[in-house]
Amino acid sequence: MKHFMERRNFLKLGITGAFGMAITASDLLWRVEQAKADEAHPAPTQSLTPDAALQKLMEGNQRFIDHHLQHPDQSALRLQEVAQVQHPFATILSCADSRVPAEIVFDQGIGDIFDVRIAGNIATHEAIGSIEYAVVLLGSPLLMVMGHERCGAVTAAVKKESLPGDISTFVQAIKPALKKVKDQPGDAVENGVVANVQYQIERLHKSKLLTEQVESGKLRIVGGRYDLDTGRVNIIT
Structure with missing residues (x-):
């Protein structure tokens, strides 16, 4: 019996050890595959400065305005290029409109922009x-916070409308921005759109991770305002 128990424990340890080696080998294989993917498709963002990324973004918007679209990075080859790894050259916090x-x-195209979309382009x-x-x-x-003309979320916040369900949550998130422009002349909604972009950028600057990237020169944060009538994005300072 003693011999039997020792033999069973030995086999148990052997199986456990083999299982652990299998996990390690699997993890190693995954890391190798990731490295191969990175090597085969180097990050395009590594060659783009924040200013160059902004220029690339705005050149694309100009093509949209002029109706000279190139539809880049939308081929079957592009699908394969970004299937295992992504390196978006721009991140955009925009309204879900x-x-x-x-x-x-x-x-x-695919893999170019990291979209974060939420009503009112609020930084939750x-x-x-x-x-x-x-x-x-x-x-x-590059990080852009992009508001837009006649934003429904900002309009609701300006009009102090009573809204059902959780719709009211993003209205509450915009109200602090409106306090800064409550006495400003002009269209209240338009003033609110710009103020909201600036306010959300202020919230983003409270992120230690983002601030470190900005201070190191690796990241630029800008505001944008999209015109629904013309399609133009104007930079908000």
């Missing part, structure tokens, strides 16, 4: 986390 699709208005904790992931782990050198 159906009229403001970032890839279209900037004439970009979840949105900030998503942005930190794109900037720190994926190496995106």
Whole structure:
């Protein structure tokens, strides 16, 4: 019996050890495959400075305005290139409005833009986390917070409308921005759109991870305002 127990324990240890080696080998294989993917498809963002990334983004918007679209990075080959690894050259926090699709208005393709879309382009904790992931782990050198003309979320906040369900949550997130422009002359909604972009950028600057990237010169954060009538994106300072 003693001999039997020792033999069983020996086999058990052998199986456990083999299983551990299998996990290690599997993990190693995964890391090798990731390295191969990175080597085969080097990050394009590594050659783009934040300013160059912004220029590339705005050149795409000009093509959209002029109706000279190139539809880059939308081929079957591009699908294969980004299937295992992604390196978006821009991250955009924009409104979830159906009229403001970032890839279209900037004439970009698959894997070019890391989209974070939420009504009112507000920087919630979840949105900030998503942005930190794109900037720190994926190496995106440009972050744009993009509001748009006649934004419904800003309009609701300006009019102090009573809204059902969780719709009111993003309205509450915009109200602090409106306090800064409550006495400003002009259209209240338009003033609110610009102020909201600036306010959300202020919130993003409170992220330690993003601030470190900005201070090191690896990231630039800008504001944008999309014109629904013309398709033009203007930079907000």
